Amino acid sequence: MDTEENRLLTECGPGTAGGRVLRSYWQPAALTEELGPEVVGDRPVVPVTLLGEELVLFRDQLGQIGLVSRWCPHRGVDMAFGRREDGGLRCPFHGWLFDVEGNCLETPAEPAESTFHTRVRIGCYPVVERNGIIWAWLGGGEPPPLPGLDCFVAPATHVFAFKGMWASNWLQAHEVGIDPAHAAFLHRFFPPPGEASELTYGLQFRAMVADTGIPVVKLMREVPAAAITAEPTAFGFRLRALRNYHGQFTHVRVSNCIFPNAIAIAMSPTMTIMQWHVPIDDVSCYWYSMFVSYTDPVDAATLRAQRIGQVELPRYSPRTGAHNQWGFNAEEQVTATYTGMGTDINVHDQWAVESPGPIYDRTHEHLSPADVGIRTHRRLFLAALRDPSPTTLIGSTDPAALTGPAAIDAATTGDDFDDAWRRAEGVRRQASSWAPPAITD
Numbered sequence: 308m309d310t311e312e313n314r315l316l317t318e319c320g321p322g323t324a325g326g327r328v329l330r331s332y333w334q335p336a337a338l339t340e341e342l343g344p345e346v347v348g349d350r351p352v353v354p355v356t357l358l359g360e361e362l363v364l365f366r367d368q369l370g371q372i373g374l375v376s377r378w379c380p381h382r383g384v385d386m387a388f389g390r391r392e393d394g395g396l397r398c399p400f401h402g403w404l405f406d407v408e409g410n411c412l413e414t415p416a417e418p419a420e421s422t423f424h425t426r427v428r429i430g431c432y433p434v435v436e437r438n439g440i441i442w443a444w445l446g447g448g449e450p451p452p453l454p455g456l457d458c459f460v461a462p463a464t465h466v467f468a469f470k471g472m473w474a475s476n477w478l479q480a481h482e483v484g485i486d487p488a489h490a491a492f493l494h495r496f497f498p499p500p501g502e503a504s505e506l507t508y509g510l511q512f513r514a515m516v517a518d519t520g521i522p523v524v525k526l527m528r529e530v531p532a533a534a535i536t537a538e539p540t541a542f543g544f545r546l547r548a549l550r551n552y553h554g555q556f557t558h559v560r561v562s563n564c565i566f567p568n569a570i571a572i573a574m575s576p577t578m579t580i581m582q583w584h585v586p587i588d589d590v591s592c593y594w595y596s597m598f599v600s601y602t603d604p605v606d607a608a609t610l611r612a613q614r615i616g617q618v619e620l621p622r623y624s625p626r627t628g629a630h631n632q633w634g635f636n637a638e639e640q641v642t643a644t645y646t647g648m649g650t651d652i653n654v655h656d657q658w659a660v661e662s663p664g665p666i667y668d669r670t671h672e673h674l675s676p677a678d679v680g681i682r683t684h685r686r687l688f689l690a691a692l693r694d695p696s697p698t699t700l701i702g703s704t705d706p707a708a709l710t711g712p713a714a715i716d717a718a719t720t721g722d723d724f725d726d727a728w729r730r731a732e733g734v735r736r737q738a739s740s741w742a743p744p745a746i747t748d
């Protein structure tokens with residue numbers, strides 16, 4: 308990595324090469340709940356900064372969602388203070404009224420017969436709400452359909468969405484997500500967690516490896532080194548991490564990079580997490596997680612209650628961070644956890660993402676063979692930003708045709724590693740009331 312490549316990979320604003328790649332895909336702009344009474348009371352109008360662009364997200368009186376420029380096209384005041392009335396968002400300065408499509412409906416300071424309003428618009432991006440997240444299309448032209456991936460096609464009852472802010476460039480967050488080696492260290496905790504396998508936040512690695520009776524956390528503690536490979540797919544690439552457990556079986560863990568800025572990882576035998584890492588600007592980002600259940604409906608109230616205390620609304624900024632050393636406790640690091648930062652894996656990841664600084668200078672790093680996911684992603688992203696085309700903008704041509712992906716733990720006593728995870732994935736999908744049986748390769 309040289310300085311120029313680091314710049315290209317980390318810039319997200321309008322007109323930048325990296326920003327153009329990110330704008331070739333639907334991006335999460337807000338949680339649906341951010342326009343709901345629990346977060347904003349009865350005035351669903353919120354400022355949103357997305358890919359370096361300052362915007363306002365609002366729901367009009369008909370329930371339609373608009374994502375418009377934060378700055379009034381008349382004299383530039385802040386539309387986050389707009390009046391929500393008369394079928395749109397009205398600027399308090401001179402009363403210009405805009406609808407969710409950016410049309411100017413009225414310029415009431417002009418004479419009643421004036422048609423001036425027909426010649427002015429406010430900047431506006433298409434949005435669509437799906438499964439707890441409001442998605443935005445910043446790519447210009449007619450937006451493509453949403454992807455056909457599990458988190459989009461699952462019924463709303465089977466998906467729980469949440470988000471949090473991290474104080475770093477988006478790529479640092481993504482590069483933690485596509486690094487299967489770190490789970491054996493960063494998220495390790497002692498003593499052995501016993502048989503508990505309940506889906507408690509931060510304890511996802513307590514799930515058993517297939518039917519081996521060995522919790523994932525135990526396996527990773529005892530077999531830290533993995534053989535990791537990255538295989539290209541229609542949506543990005545698939546990561547496969549193999550760990551041989553004392554000659555008894557091989558643990559096969561499959562996770563994914565959904566190009567360019569999302570991942571899909573296994574949480575438990577019945578649940579996966581799909582997570583987007585979307586820039587606020589070049590030095591901060593949000594993670595948006597969608598917990599997808601293949602069996603029972605999710606208990607959204609419980610899942611939300613477990614997380615809401617860890618962030619401050621309305622920005623979903625974490626209570627831990629550099630300001631309090633991510634909760635670091637030296638004694639705990641000796642006795643209980645590898646990091647000394649509690650058992651919440653999200654905090655561990657936050658430290659890994661944020662502690663290199665807002666924009667990590669990658670000219671200083673030394674990637675190892677286990678960093679194959681990171682190398683693969685950078686190569687693909689650089690190719691896309693240098694020469695955007697249907698080939699380099701992976702998965703952008705027909706997103707609705709994408710399905711899956713498989714994100715699962717499996718075990719085998721042989722060397723049929725790919726058959727093993729495909730079998731496990733097939734069983735899970737067959738038992739699911741909603742999941743498509745086949746996955747995209």
Ligand code: FES
Nearest residue numbers: 379381382398401
């Ligand atoms: S500045 Fe918004 S209407 Fe004049």
Ligand SMILES: [Fe+2]
Nearest residue numbers: 489490652656
């Ligand atoms: Fe992690």
